[in-house]
Amino acid sequence: MGARAEGKGSGGEVIDVEGLVKTYGSVRAVQGLSMTVGKGEIVGLVGPNGAGKTTTLRCLTGIIPPTSGHVRIGGFDLMAQPLEAKRRLAFVPDEPRLFDYLTSWDHLIITARLYGVEDGAARAKLLLDELELGDRRDAYPSELSRGMKQKLMVAMALLHRPEALLLDEPLTGLDPAAMRRMKTRIQSSAASGVAVILSSHMLHLVEEVCDRVILVVRGKKVLDGTLEAIRQASPGLSGDADLEAIFMKVVEGDAG
Amino acid sequence: MIGVLVRLQWMMLKGRVVRSIRLLRQPKYLVGFIVGVGWMGLWVGRPLLKWKLNLHSVSGSPLGMESIAAIHRCAALFVTLALPFPWLLPWGRLGLPFRESELTMLLQAPLTRRQVIQYGLLKSEVGVLLSALILPLFVGLGGPGARLLMGCGTWMLFEFWHLNGKWRALFNLRQTEIPAALARTRRLMLTIGLVGFYAVLLWALKPFLTEVGAALRGPDYRRVAASLTAVTWPPFLKALLTPCWWLIAPMFAGGGTAFVVAAVPVLLAIAVQREIVLRSKARFEESALERATEVEASKSPTQRFAKVSSRARLKRPFELDQRGPPEAALVWKNTMRVSRARWAGIASGGLALLLAIALLPAILRLHDVTFGVLALLGGVPMIILPLLAGMTWNNDLRAELAHIELVRTWPVSARRFVLAQVLSPAILSFVASSFGAGVVLTSLFGSRLREALTGQRSTLVLLPRAGEFLGVRTGLATVLVFASFLPMAAAVSFFSSALQNIATLFIPAWMAHSADRRRGVAALGQRMLFSAALGLALLLASVPSALLVGAAVGLQWWIGIPWSAWTFPLWGILAAAPLLAGGWLLVQVGGRLWERLDPSQEILELGR
Numbered sequence: 001m002g003a004r005a006e007g008k009g010s011g012g013e014v015i016d017v018e019g020l021v022k023t024y025g026s027v028r029a030v031q032g033l034s035m036t037v038g039k040g041e042i043v044g045l046v047g048p049n050g051a052g053k054t055t056t057l058r059c060l061t062g063i064i065p066p067t068s069g070h071v072r073i074g075g076f077d078l079m080a081q082p083l084e085a086k087r088r089l090a091f092v093p094d095e096p097r098l099f100d101y102l103t104s105w106d107h108l109i110i111t112a113r114l115y116g117v118e119d120g121a122a123r124a125k126l127l128l129d130e131l132e133l134g135d136r137r138d139a140y141p142s143e144l145s146r147g148m149k150q151k152l153m154v155a156m157a158l159l160h161r162p163e164a165l166l167l168d169e170p171l172t173g174l175d176p177a178a179m180r181r182m183k184t185r186i187q188s189s190a191a192s193g194v195a196v197i198l199s200s201h202m203l204h205l206v207e208e209v210c211d212r213v214i215l216v217v218r219g220k221k222v223l224d225g226t227l228e229a230i231r232q233a234s235p236g237l238s239g240d241a242d243l244e245a246i247f248m249k250v251v252e253g254d255a256g
Numbered sequence: 257m258i259g260v261l262v263r264l265q266w267m268m269l270k271g272r273v274v275r276s277i278r279l280l281r282q283p284k285y286l287v288g289f290i291v292g293v294g295w296m297g298l299w300v301g302r303p304l305l306k307w308k309l310n311l312h313s314v315s316g317s318p319l320g321m322e323s324i325a326a327i328h329r330c331a332a333l334f335v336t337l338a339l340p341f342p343w344l345l346p347w348g349r350l351g352l353p354f355r356e357s358e359l360t361m362l363l364q365a366p367l368t369r370r371q372v373i374q375y376g377l378l379k380s381e382v383g384v385l386l387s388a389l390i391l392p393l394f395v396g397l398g399g400p401g402a403r404l405l406m407g408c409g410t411w412m413l414f415e416f417w418h419l420n421g422k423w424r425a426l427f428n429l430r431q432t433e434i435p436a437a438l439a440r441t442r443r444l445m446l447t448i449g450l451v452g453f454y455a456v457l458l459w460a461l462k463p464f465l466t467e468v469g470a471a472l473r474g475p476d477y478r479r480v481a482a483s484l485t486a487v488t489w490p491p492f493l494k495a496l497l498t499p500c501w502w503l504i505a506p507m508f509a510g511g512g513t514a515f516v517v518a519a520v521p522v523l524l525a526i527a528v529q530r531e532i533v534l535r536s537k538a539r540f541e542e543s544a545l546e547r548a549t550e551v552e553a554s555k556s557p558t559q560r561f562a563k564v565s566s567r568a569r570l571k572r573p574f575e576l577d578q579r580g581p582p583e584a585a586l587v588w589k590n591t592m593r594v595s596r597a598r599w600a601g602i603a604s605g606g607l608a609l610l611l612a613i614a615l616l617p618a619i620l621r622l623h624d625v626t627f628g629v630l631a632l633l634g635g636v637p638m639i640i641l642p643l644l645a646g647m648t649w650n651n652d653l654r655a656e657l658a659h660i661e662l663v664r665t666w667p668v669s670a671r672r673f674v675l676a677q678v679l680s681p682a683i684l685s686f687v688a689s690s691f692g693a694g695v696v697l698t699s700l701f702g703s704r705l706r707e708a709l710t711g712q713r714s715t716l717v718l719l720p721r722a723g724e725f726l727g728v729r730t731g732l733a734t735v736l737v738f739a740s741f742l743p744m745a746a747a748v749s750f751f752s753s754a755l756q757n758i759a760t761l762f763i764p765a766w767m768a769h770s771a772d773r774r775r776g777v778a779a780l781g782q783r784m785l786f787s788a789a790l791g792l793a794l795l796l797a798s799v800p801s802a803l804l805v806g807a808a809v810g811l812q813w814w815i816g817i818p819w820s821a822w823t824f825p826l827w828g829i830l831a832a833a834p835l836l837a838g839g840w841l842l843v844q845v846g847g848r849l850w851e852r853l854d855p856s857q858e859i860l861e862l863g864r
């Protein structure tokens with residue numbers, strides 16, 4: 001098992017996952033995953049296709065119920081106190097699923113109302129401008145590009161000032177400039193105290209943005225720690241090995 | 257190489273079949289499939305069953321040879337008129353229909369143009385063959401052998417027609433590619449030729465049509481049929497019809513040998529036409545890609561919303577306050593799936609329309625039938641919409657499941673979430689039903705107003721002898737009947753919507769509404785089964801209402817309270833109460849189900 005480093009948010013864990021298991025029939029998609037994400041910490045969730053990353057994120061957001069285990073968001077158990085837990089989290093799925101019949105503005109307004117955001121309209125306007133969607137306020141999703149839809153999902157996620165932000169492939173469909181701005185946005189959210197889990201195949205992004213990396217293979221956590229701690233704990237890796245090298249070594253080793 | 261393309265088609269077909277069969281492992285799909293197949297079997301098997309029950313007619317057709325010859329000639333006339341007609345039109349489909357994915361694969365594969373066109377033609381073969389074989393089951397004559405021969409003959413006609421359509425589509429496309437002057441000349445020559453042909457045909461038809469007209473004036477249908485059979489076909493007309501007479505001859509061949517003789521020239525004609533299509537110089541690739549994109553876009557449910565004007569996009573059904581129950585916000589959202597029109601605007605528009613229905617036809621002294629038609633138009637939605645509820649509007653859980661990754665993260669309690677989903681279509685159904693009731697009521701009053709204005713007696717009276725039994729005037733009794741209907745409409749809308757949402761949670765794969773909505777026999781069976789179950793559930797749910805109203809009526813009689821129309825609204829409320837309570841109970845159950853729902857991959861993939 002890899003090294004475990006203390007995150008920025010040690011002592012103030014916002015996301016606390018304990019023994020998470022999710023099975024589909026005889027398939028164990030997630031096998032006893034445990035992790036914590038502290039306040040202001042950005043954790044990268046990486047793994048090969050079918051490793052169980054998306055399933056983990058779906059369990060963490062209450063979209064699918066876990067078979068066993070506990071998920072606590074801001075100290076509230078997701079199964080026992082779902083409303084309290086959900087008020088504190090936000091999820092940006094890999095595929096933006098927006099309502100065909102609502103404009104960008106409608107999406108933000110209903111989000112504000114459901115989360116009870118007092119300054120919903122003002123904040124919606126601010127986020128639209130910040131994410132360069134100001135002129136697409138009255139556009140339907142069918143009139144938005146993939147990247148714009150992704151930005152709108154991010155705006156909806158940030159609208160209620162979540163304590164925990166879960167992002168599944170957030171840079172898909174974004175142009176290089178938008179990618180840069182999105183990275184900055186994720187980092188500034190963390191700087192303001194938000195606990196972030198970022199699932200991505202873009203290892204350079206994870207390396208650049210995340211404080212800690214969790215590598216999942218076949219539903220099991222195989223590495224958890226800062227890049228430095230992982231390097232030190234893994235014999236046979238050079239001192240300057242990047243995440244890709246670590247990933248390949250672990251995944252190929254697992255396959256072998 | 258064509259073998260590879262046939263294999264590709266076969267694999268695609270096989271994939272679809274295997275996917276459907278895999279779904280049948282789940283009992284819910286299996287039941288739907290059995291019901292669907294049973295239903296289809298009834299339609300397809302009925303003619304065969306009829307044949308078995310009438311063995312005496314196996315040897316031959318019940319129609320005489322003369323009648324068959326006349327039908328053959330009439331069919332040839334129809335084909336002669338219809339087949340060349342589209343060539344007169346310069347618009348229509350251009351090129352060949354391909355899917356975007358097919359084009360992407362085929363155009364970069366090492367295939368010749370001819371092979372790609374062959375693939376395009378091959379694609380439609382299954383459809384042509386099925387339509388040709390199904391038709392004789394319904395309209396064929398004689399036993400299975402005769403029907404099979406007729407099916408083969410029908411396939412030849414359809415295939416020829418289909419290839420002719422492709423030829424025309426490629427010709428029209430080619431017209432856009434060649435120099436404009438040349439295209440104009442070709443179009444002009446074609447038009448002159450076809451118009452000339454139709455002119456000659458009509459001229460040849462004239463004496464024949466006169467004779468047919470006279471035959472149709474016979475005293476009874478037997479004489480008419482006999483006269484029509486005996487109508488003489490002018491030789492010149494027969495000559496004009498000959499090519500198409502040959503084309504459909506295999507359909508009317510009496511036996512195996514006659515069929516072979518008739519089929520040979522038709523197969524040759526098909527082969528020639530196929531060759532013409534395959535040798536077409538039209539550059540179909542670009543137009544096919546354009547068309548594929550258009551088709552994909554037209555299939556998308558988002559198309560309808562993209563057409564909303566920028567002004568209309570600013571409209572919302574009602575103002576949404578920053579705070580308040582989540583149900584209101586969800587109803588606000590779901591209503592916009594149907595319309596963004598303001599509720600206040602709809603209410604005032606509806607009232608103005610009702611006023612117009614009551615006054616205008618009467619003032620204009622229109623016939624009393626006008627009010628009857630209006631009452632009927634209002635009566636149908638008044639009764640049907642509360643029963644159908646969500647089926648009409650599709651703005652409940654059925655549509656919401658495609659957004660499960662978003663809605664499940666909302667901090668809304670499961671019970672309140674389900675309640676909002678139930679209320680969204682229920683409110684619309686109730687409002688539309690009430691409007692229908694309003695139309696019926698105002699039509700009745702409009703009719704009375706007309707009576708007062710014209711002095712002509714109105715025939716449209718709901719309770720003509722109300723005064724004798726109900727102690728009130730007819731007009732008031734009518735109003736009270738409608739007042740009793742409103743709580744029932746509300747309750748039925750709510751209950752029906754609750755049932756449908758519960759069904760969505762129980763059997764989401766059957767109910768979910770998404771871009772890739774399933775079609776086919778299994779889906780048909782599922783829909784039929786669900787509709788029958790819904791009808792039965794509504795019928796059973798109405799039993800407590802009937803008992804309650806019956807008890808109230810019995811009590812009134814026992815105590816000796818005189819009959820009065822004033823009790824109608826109370827009966828309406830009593831009838832509505834059990835349905836509302838049942839609906840409420842279903843919402844609680846639905847809340848629990850939503851809470852515990854473990855969405856399968858199938859649901860998570862909806863709308864992707």
